[in-house]
Amino acid sequence: MPSAPIEKVAITDAAAALVAELAAAHGPLLFHQSGGCCDGSSPMCYPRAEFLVGDADVLLGWVAGQPFYMSAAQYEYWRHTHLTVDVVPGRGGGFSVEAPTGKRFLIRSRVFTDLEADSLAEEVVPTGRRH
Structure with a gap:
């Protein structure tokens, strides 16, 4: 029986609640990991x-x-890292939609375990598509 794919990015409940608020105000959103x-x-x-x-x-x-x-260039450095989007009090990036809320998104990271690394599906490749 095939195992579920290993997720590369996750989100905390608190961050997901803020995303829901922001999406209600701004419509569909996207995250881009700043480098x-x-x-x-x-x-x-x-x-x-x-x-x-x-x-x-x-x-x-x-x-x-x-x-x-x-970005693909940044991914080369982070490819072995699981990312979790979280939220904390504070001022975020000036152009990020949560900036006026008094909260900011941040990344918590950890290196994939050996088992996770072995189970990772095909390598992520540039999308070549626009959203």
Whole structure:
């Protein structure tokens, strides 16, 4: 019997509740894992219609009904890492939709176990599609 695929990204209940609030106000959203200097490794959350996913972005999975992307170059460094989107009090990235709420998304990470790494399905590849 085949096992369930290993998820690369997850979300906490608290973060999922904030996503639900934000989606009610802004419509469909998407996450893009920031790799820039200004926001560190904050996951940025945008209205889906306002963010152009590039050909070199990879879809890691879905969290709270929203797609989660990362650049292929950054994924090369994080490919062995499971990501969990969480939320904490504080000011988020200026362009991320949660910024005015007094909360910010952050990533908690861990290296995949050997069993998980062995079970990972085909490697994630650039989407080449736009959402």
